[in-house]
Every structure is written in structure tokens, then in C-alpha cells.
Amino acid sequence: AQLMMLNSEKLSVAGQLAAGIAHEIRNPLTAIKGFVKLLQRQLQEKPHYFEIIDSEIDRIELILNELLILAKPQAIEYHEKNLLSILEQVTTLLESQALLRNVEIQKQFDMHELIIQCDENQLKQVFINFIKNAIEAMPDGGALCIRVSLEGRSQDEVAICIIDQGCGIPEEQLAKLGEPFFSTKEKGTGLGFMVSKKIIESHDGTLLVKSRVNEGTEIKIILPKSRVTELPATQQKHA
Numbered sequence: 521a522q523l524m525m526l527n528s529e530k531l532s533v534a535g536q537l538a539a540g541i542a543h544e545i546r547n548p549l550t551a552i553k554g555f556v557k558l559l560q561r562q563l564q565e566k567p568h569y570f571e572i573i574d575s576e577i578d579r580i581e582l583i584l585n586e587l588l589i590l591a592k593p594q595a596i597e598y599h600e601k602n603l604l605s606i607l608e609q610v611t612t613l614l615e616s617q618a619l620l621r622n623v624e625i626q627k628q629f630d631m632h633e634l635i636i637q638c639d640e641n642q643l644k645q646v647f648i649n650f651i652k653n654a655i656e657a658m659p660d661g662g663a664l665c666i667r668v669s670l671e672g673r674s675q676d677e678v679a680i681c682i683i684d685q686g687c688g689i690p691e692e693q694l695a696k697l698g699e700p701f702f703s704t705k706e707k708g709t710g711l712g713f714m715v716s717k718k719i720i721e722s723h724d725g726t727l728l729v730k731s732r733v734n735e736g737t738e739i740k741i742i743l744p745k746s747r748v749t750e751l752p753a754t755q756q757k758h759a
């Protein structure tokens with residue numbers, strides 16, 4: 521298996537990102553503009569044009585939604601939350617999508633409650649991204665395992681593993697994970713990984729990816745249980 525730690529330099533390429541965004545937004549917009557012009561000429565004759573406009577607008581929205589998370593790094597608020605109930609909520613949300621694709625979500629939690637310092641909405645975004653990727657990697661179905669355990673010398677780290685039995689990621693593509701707009705999917709944005717990595721880093725966490733083509737992928741997120749330095753003394757009961 522290939523193992524790599526995604527380095528943070530990939531995120532500091534603001535220029536590359538801006539150029540990428542401009543391109544990515546310009547392309548669907550050009551299509552919209554063109555078809556709107558055609559519509560002006562032959563209004564009732566080609567209702568199909570409306571569908572194209574709709575799907576291009578959807579795509580812009582999808583990209584902009586993911587970018588919004590990047591654009592608001594200041595809005596992060598850390599609170600003590602039960603990580604397991606966050607994961608339960610996310611899996612409930614994605615359960616129907618998984619079932620439709622014959623994917624069985626298995627949860628292996630070593631404990632019944634696990635309080636961590638985190639921004640709940642941002643972590644939800646991370647789990648949704650990785651679980652969606654795992655589902656999408658298994659077009660013929662399979663098992664998707666979500667494991668939570670404690671790690672570190674004094675069990676002060678939380679490891680969340682999202683393991684699929686999907687298509688896997690070829691070695692030459694592993695290095696591209698986290699680069700803006702790297703996607704192998706026809707309708708992918710290539711932003712999920714980058715956004716997730718950014719959120720994990722802002723939680724002082726680490727992201728590890730292990731993958732083997734045609735066997736599957738393991739995403740491992742390691743988060744500190746508490747962020748002691750940023751807590752007032754009165755709130756350190758879970759430290």
C-alpha cells in the first residue's frame with residue numbers, strides 16, 4: 521500500500537487557486553451566455569437549451585458552495601462536541617445515497633461518547649466529503665467502514681478512518697490529492713479534498729491516505745482530543 525502525508529504547501533498556492541477558480545467559473549458561464557443568445561433568437565423551438573442552462577448553473581453553485589468554506593476561515597468556532605453523534609448525523613444523511621448504490625455503511629466505534637474540541641459544521645463537511653468519495657469509488661457497491669479509536673501516547677488523539685473497497689487511487693494521482701480542481705470524475709469539482717484538508721489542519725489534525733488500485737482506499741484523519749492552548753482553564757475538563 522502507498523502511504524503519504526499530504527503537505528500543506530499545496531494549500532499556499534493562492535495564485536494557482538485563483539486562476540483555477542476563474543477558469544472553472546468562466547467555462548460554464550461561457551456556455552450559459554452562448555445558449556442564452558441562441559434562446560433570444562429561437563425562443564420556443566429548443567426547450568433543451570433550458571436544461572443546459574440549468575445544469576451549468578447547478579455546477580457553478582456546487583463549486584461556489586465548496587469555495588465558500590475556504591473563503592471564510594475566520595468563521596471557525598470550536599466547541600466541545602460528541603464526535604460520534606456528528607458521525608451518526610452525517611451517516612444518516614448519506615444512508616439513502618449509500619443504499620441506492622448498494623453500499624453498506626459499517627460503524628466501528630470503540631466508545632459510546634467522544635468529546636472533542638471542534639467546529640461541528642466544518643467537521644461534518646469533511647466527513648461528508650470523504651464518505652461521498654468512498655461511495656462514489658464503489659459503483660458496484662461494497663462495504664464502507666467508519667472506524668473511530670483513540671491513539672497517541674496518552675490516548676489524546678482521535679483517529680477516524682473511512683475505508684472503502686472501491687477503485688483505489690493510482691500512485692501518480694496520490695500526489696495530486698489536495699490540489700485544487702484535481703478530479704477524475706465527469707461531474708467532480710476536485711475541491712472536496714482540498715477543503716477537507718484545510719479544515720483538518722485548522723483543527724491541528726493530520727490527514728493520511730492509503731490506497732491500492734482495485735482494492736480500496738483508507739482515509740485516516742487524526743485529531744487532537746482537545747485544543748488545550750486555546751481553552752480557558754475552566755473548560756479543560758475533557759483535556
Ligand code: ADP
Binds near residue numbers: 711
Ligand atoms: P471530486 O470528488 O469532486 O472529484 P475530491 O477532491 O473529493 O473531488 O477528490 C479528488 C479525486 O480524488 C477524485 O476525483 C478521485 O479521483 C480521487 N479520490 C478521492 N477519494 C477517493 C476514494 N475514496 N477512492 C478513489 N478515488 C478517490
Ligand code: MG
Binds near residue numbers: 649652712713
Ligand atoms: Mg469529492
